[in-house]
Amino acid sequence: MGDNLKYSILQTVEQKFRLGEVVLVIFEAYQIVGAEHQNRVLVVVKSGNSSALFSFAIANYPPINLSDLHINAVLPINETFIIDNRPGSGISSHQFQILSGNETFTYYYYPDHNKEQFDKVLRKLIQEYSEENHGNFMWLDAYKSSDLSEIDLDIATNKLPPKNRESKFREELERRKPEYTIYEPYKIFCATWNVNLQQPKEDLVLREWLSTTEDAPDIYAIGLQEIDMSAETIIRSETRPDYNWIAKILEGVHPGDAYEELISVRFVGMMLTIVIKQSLRSSVSKITTSMVGTGTLNFGNKGGVGVSLQLNENFLCFINSHLAAHVQEFERRNEDHDEILRRMQFKDGFRTRNILEHDQIFWIGDLNYRIATAIDDGQIKNFCEYEKLFYLDQLYIEHVKKKRVFRDFQEGKITFKPTYKYDPGTDEWDSSEKNRAPAWCDRIFWKGQKVEQLCYKSVMQLRISDHKPVYSVFITYIMTRDEKKFKRVHEEVLKTVDKYENDNQPQMTVAETDLDFGILRYHEMYSRELLVANNCHLPVHFKFLSKDIVSSSVCEDWIRISHKSGELLTGNSMSIRIDIFIDESSASKIMRRLKDAQINVKVPLDILVLHVENGRDIFITVFGEYQPSIFGLRLDTLMKLNKSVLEYSLKELMDIDDDANNLIPFYNNAKAPREIYLMIDYLYRNGLNIPHLFTIQRRHKLSPRICAIRDWLDSWSVENFPGTPQTAAEILLKIFEASPEPLVTITERELQIYVQYFDRCKELVQNKMPLLNRKIFLYVIMFLKEIQKNYTINGMDDRTIAKIFAPALCRHQNDQFSQKFLLLFLSNDIKDFARVELEKN
Amino acid sequence: MSKKTYDLLFKLLLIGDSGVGKTCILFRFSDDAFTSTFISTIGIDFKIKTVELRGKKIKLQIWDTAGQERFHTITTSYYRGAMGIMLVYDITNEKSFENIIKWLRNIDEHANEDVERMILGNKCDMTDKRVVSKERGENIAREYGIRFMETSAKANINIEKAFSELAEAILDQTAGKENNDNQERVVVDRKNQEKSPAYSRCCTS
Numbered sequence A: 001m002g003d004n005l006k007y008s009i010l011q012t013v014e015q016k017f018r019l020g021e022v023v024l025v026i027f028e029a030y031q032i033v034g035a036e037h038q039n040r041v042l043v044v045v046k047s048g049n050s051s052a053l054f055s056f057a058i059a060n061y062p063p064i065n066l067s068d069l070h071i072n073a074v075l076p077i078n079e080t081f082i083i084d085n086r087p088g089s090g091i092s093s094h095q096f097q098i099l100s101g102n103e104t105f106t107y108y109y110y111p112d113h114n115k116e117q118f119d120k121v122l123r124k125l126i127q128e129y130s131e132e133n134h135g136n137f138m139w140l141d142a143y144k145s146s147d148l149s150e151i152d153l154d155i156a157t158n159k160l161p162p163k164n165r166e167s168k169f170r171e172e173l174e175r176r177k178p179e180y181t182i183y184e185p186y187k188i189f190c191a192t193w194n195v196n197l198q199q200p201k202e203d204l205v206l207r208e209w210l211s212t213t214e215d216a217p218d219i220y221a222i223g224l225q226e227i228d229m230s231a232e233t234i235i236r237s238e239t240r241p242d243y244n245w246i247a248k249i250l251e252g253v254h255p256g257d258a259y260e261e262l263i264s265v266r267f268v269g270m271m272l273t274i275v276i277k278q279s280l281r282s283s284v285s286k287i288t289t290s291m292v293g294t295g296t297l298n299f300g301n302k303g304g305v306g307v308s309l310q311l312n313e314n315f316l317c318f319i320n321s322h323l324a325a326h327v328q329e330f331e332r333r334n335e336d337h338d339e340i341l342r343r344m345q346f347k348d349g350f351r352t353r354n355i356l357e358h359d360q361i362f363w364i365g366d367l368n369y370r371i372a373t374a375i376d377d378g379q380i381k382n383f384c385e386y387e388k389l390f391y392l393d394q395l396y397i398e399h400v401k402k403k404r405v406f407r408d409f410q411e412g413k414i415t416f417k418p419t420y421k422y423d424p425g426t427d428e429w430d431s432s433e434k435n436r437a438p439a440w441c442d443r444i445f446w447k448g449q450k451v452e453q454l455c456y457k458s459v460m461q462l463r464i465s466d467h468k469p470v471y472s473v474f475i476t477y478i479m480t481r482d483e484k485k486f487k488r489v490h491e492e493v494l495k496t497v498d499k500y501e502n503d504n505q506p507q508m509t510v511a512e513t514d515l516d517f518g519i520l521r522y523h524e525m526y527s528r529e530l531l532v533a534n535n536c537h538l539p540v541h542f543k544f545l546s547k548d549i550v551s552s553s554v555c556e557d558w559i560r561i562s563h564k565s566g567e568l569l570t571g572n573s574m575s576i577r578i579d580i581f582i583d584e585s586s587a588s589k590i591m592r593r594l595k596d597a598q599i600n601v602k603v604p605l606d607i608l609v610l611h612v613e614n615g616r617d618i619f620i621t622v623f624g625e626y627q628p629s630i631f632g633l634r635l636d637t638l639m640k641l642n643k644s645v646l647e648y649s650l651k652e653l654m655d656i657d658d659d660a661n662n663l664i665p666f667y668n669n670a671k672a673p674r675e676i677y678l679m680i681d682y683l684y685r686n687g688l689n690i691p692h693l694f695t696i697q698r699r700h701k702l703s704p705r706i707c708a709i710r711d712w713l714d715s716w717s718v719e720n721f722p723g724t725p726q727t728a729a730e731i732l733l734k735i736f737e738a739s740p741e742p743l744v745t746i747t748e749r750e751l752q753i754y755v756q757y758f759d760r761c762k763e764l765v766q767n768k769m770p771l772l773n774r775k776i777f778l779y780v781i782m783f784l785k786e787i788q789k790n791y792t793i794n795g796m797d798d799r800t801i802a803k804i805f806a807p808a809l810c811r812h813q814n815d816q817f818s819q820k821f822l823l824l825f826l827s828n829d830i831k832d833f834a835r836v837e838l839e840k841n
Numbered sequence B: 001m002s003k004k005t006y007d008l009l010f011k012l013l014l015i016g017d018s019g020v021g022k023t024c025i026l027f028r029f030s031d032d033a034f035t036s037t038f039i040s041t042i043g044i045d046f047k048i049k050t051v052e053l054r055g056k057k058i059k060l061q062i063w064d065t066a067g068q069e070r071f072h073t074i075t076t077s078y079y080r081g082a083m084g085i086m087l088v089y090d091i092t093n094e095k096s097f098e099n100i101i102k103w104l105r106n107i108d109e110h111a112n113e114d115v116e117r118m119i120l121g122n123k124c125d126m127t128d129k130r131v132v133s134k135e136r137g138e139n140i141a142r143e144y145g146i147r148f149m150e151t152s153a154k155a156n157i158n159i160e161k162a163f164s165e166l167a168e169a170i171l172d173q174t175a176g177k178e179n180n181d182n183q184e185r186v187v188v189d190r191k192n193q194e195k196s197p198a199y200s201r202c203c204t205s
């Protein structure tokens, strides 16, 4: 490869890694996946004492943006890592295999690519590992995060809700944090001093303690103990910072920069003061304090005070504590330590953070651990080689040996004399009556990534107290956002999130979007199964939507859908049954719908909208042809047919139906349509004495004979009537119900006004009903009167008859008036009225 | 830099005869890819894409409609919530161009009054099969006072530009409205992510 190109790839690759992770070599190779050659960049990276081989897939060649490279394998160079350069089995001599864990990866490369350097580096690293035989591979964890497009089984099976866009966004931004964070070094100066109740006198100069570094530290954390232990202070649980000391501290800090007090927290004798460079003030936020008293009754003569703060992207915690005193009380000290760890909480709004929830923690103070008295006190005082005593230090025993306290905290090597107990004003050991043994009471611990201790010292020449001050300087690397890189990653993450949202739309597949029902006939049930499946990796909720705002129905009323809504889990399918049944109320509608259908041009019966929640809508078109029947035609039309209905096309029938002005003559001068006449005539002969000929429940509504009678009527059959009196009665009602308009064309309102008066009702019949309707009406009433006459045999009284016929003949919203109206005609003598009307032409 | 994923949500709609390339245009814009093997859309589909305009992150929710004749009545019910509509014709198909008038009428009847419109003459890569000249496209656009562009989903010509101009026009309108104290109507509430075609979702179950 060209050197320039290789260099630019290297630059892109390097951006993928974090500070301290060094790219040693890159090598371009490819893998064969299926029939495809896929380019790879192999990258060898070292971090600390461990190294790994990264294999990147390349989305765009040459890779320029971070998003052009995707990790496809991370192989730690450990005892399982083997590179096998033996020539491959015939495919190519330019191939090699890498064995790692239990897996084998085969790579190919281009003959003109020099592999020597790559091999050499790998060999060296393998060698190094085999010599040391250990390494910390934790840094690799950051690169093992999951792929976005991976299927989440818990989501697919509805155990967890799908992630929303915002949370995916935050997650992705967090995952890619290494790409836009850099680590910036900060110098932190931690100091502790038990001042033994001394006030800072004017001549006290703290420079010797606080200004002992060459460069000015960025942050000071200064802990004092025993600034005041008077009974009053203890009883008041004094929390007001002591500004005499703070002023003294500010005088004592490094003169090489401008500082300010960030915050101080005091609890009785303990005070922790954080001082920072003024230039850093804007980088620090979320400053909170906390205090824990552990002494008798938690009064606060012992315990800890702490400060939590955010510096750029890291949370830092400083604790100053003063633990229980006396040689034998080390277990109390351990308990004080536990209590501080457990009870110290930093509240920032709704968020509470405990000590361990910080990236870097500095714990300082008069921890009060002594030297276990294996040798007598006098001897300790005279001992010169203090480092030999160190293994007798109680804190060393509790911390390092027993791991009882300060677990996971570190302490630097102590190279100074015990800091306790001196005769004030001197560097001499305690000569008082108490004759205390020397001890390293004053200590500094830390915990966290990327912290390096630069020094750990005591200061002999500050002599006002019986303790000597201690300090330690650290370099910490603070995570900081690189705004330029962040902006780029942010944009890329937005794209990823868009893609995630698009890819994670719930999707449903339907086997067909056209459902053809073929020929449909009146009063027969037709069904089709619509197979739907969920092939996406999210649960799917679906429902059929209504197409207009006015009506809420999702389909025409002759269609029934078995599941108007439902849920489908990933991989599942179901069949939705669509039924069509053309009954009295829909027969005329479907004929009107299809009247423009031509041969070979299908007109949709309906379009169903199948909506997937949070996803797309699918249109399902229902097709079918209708075989016309006499049901659903106007009564006039029935009069005009001069041959069987089967001999007409739908279009012709609709043209006749539309002939409102009766330009087409009636076929003969019968008083009623043939079909009505046939039913009534049959019933006159066979039905008058039949009990329950008509029933309110319409018991014969769905009788199979209905279709036989339909065919007999439609075909103008000369065969014997295929029905029974009961089914003939049902057909009579159906003919009236199916016709597009009601037989009685008097409105509900008119009946409401006049239904008390029979004469008025007769006038309404005369004036408001067309002649044909009038004739049919009276014809039917005459017939019903005959039925009613046989009441004692057939049980059909006038009320029952009115109840059954009123809805069929009048179709009013409320049958109350139409029933009264029918009753009038059933109970009054109408012979003369009927004769006159039926004679009319 | 804020951590929310968008400031505004604009709903856009693609309409036009079947086969003019609506689905391809959307796919090019959202996935930056082109496939010639789409099954024609039988329903309503949408994709989202976030763009940045004048420092604002705008989430575009783009609806792709079925163009077949028999779905016309149904698809008009999706016009109402749209803030921008792309009318697409195919420069190699005279009929699809003539139908633009019909589609414009459809918009007048069913869409919001202040909807931003744009006409796209798609497939402009097919120069040898062209039957509708660019001038005719420009003329009709001028006549109706609408933006116009020739595009190719296949060759990736003007696709990005078309969407960003339409979004910008909506943004202009939004800004204008804001000054007129009419904020709530236009600035989409970020929480209200549920898309809302005219279909009454509440009453079905």
Ligand SMILES: Nc1nc2c(ncn2[C@@H]2O[C@H](COP(=O)(O)OP(=O)(O)O)[C@@H](O)[C@H]2O)c(=O)[nH]1
Pocket: B016, B017, B018, B019, B020, B021, B022, B023, B024, B025, B035, B036, B037, B038, B039, B040, B041, B067, B122, B123, B124, B125, B126, B151, B152, B153, B154, B155
């Ligand atoms: N040459 C060319 N073909 C296109 C272009 N856009 C779409 N097509 C083709 O036109 C056909 C219909 O496209 P499609 O997006 O499904 O149209 P839609 O019905 O409007 O959604 C497909 O075969 C596409 O490959 C384009 O810009 N150039």
Ligand SMILES: [Mg+2]
Pocket: B022, B023, B024, B039, B040, B041, B064, B065, B066, B067
């Ligand atoms: Mg399409």
